[in-house]
Amino acid sequence: MGGRIITDCRVDRIIVKNGSVQGIECVCGGEKKTFCVDVIFSSMPVKNLIRGMNNVPADVRSISEGLPYRNFVTIGVLVDRINLKNKTNYATVGDIVPDCWIYVQEPSVTMGRIQIFNNWSPYLVKNPKSTVWMGLEYFCGDDKEWNRSDEEWSSLAVNELKQMNIIDNDTKIITTHCERVEKAYPAYFDTYDRIDRVIGWLDDIDELYCIGRNGQHRYNNMDHSMLTAMEAVSNLLANDSDNSNIWNVNTEQSYHEDKATA
DSSP states (O other): OOOOOOOSEEEEEEEEETTEEEEEEEEETTEEEEEEOSOEEEOSOHHHHHHTBSSOOHHHHHHHHTOOEEEEEEEEEEESOOSOBOOSSSOOGGGBOOOSEEEOOOTTOOOOEEEEHHHHOGGGSSSTTTOEEEEEEEEEOSSTTTTOOHHHHHHHHHHHHHHTTSSOTTOOEEEEEEEEEEEEEEOSSGGGGGHHHHHHHHHTSBTEEEOHHHHHTOOOOHHHHHHHHHHHHHHHHHTOOOOHHHHTTTOOTTTSOOOOOO
């Protein structure tokens, strides 16, 4: 068996001939390279995949170009204390609020969610008894928000923490860190209602398997994303060209929460 993992390579083109994948064109460390392939498992955004393919029908390309995404930005802020105290019976290190995630409902701020890494595990923080390490999460498009500098993002995050009284003006900001994830959240509007046309066209290409959250333009959790890959491998080993089982992961109604009706 064996294998080789190639890093620092950007896939620019998928070579398709006679309805089957033949190869990929990449830029690796600044050098253009072409690799012949037997099978492609694609977890890249559907929009990017279609952009790199030849002989795409005009309507398929138009639908894929219209698929919307939300980018994700998280700002790590390490402080000496927070004002959210533990009012539960659950013991926490430093007696801080026990939540791992807090969804922000305050309409005057743009922050969407707060992670408290101390509560995932105190071993994620160097001094969990005297510091709190938070991840402040933002969701944005390809706009001026996404293009803010690290300093601008950090300043916004700290100011919004103060605005919500989670920290005080004299709280010590020990350090901050910014991470960005482009196209982290596939969204279900714009041309998404016509995605079945894109899926049908992609499924007619032999040995191409679209997997994962972005590969299927579906807001799957990690378990479902991994399951799409497992289903794809099962199809490959069974020489099964029907990929409906891959696309049907996380569509069963029994999994989803019921919406309460008044």
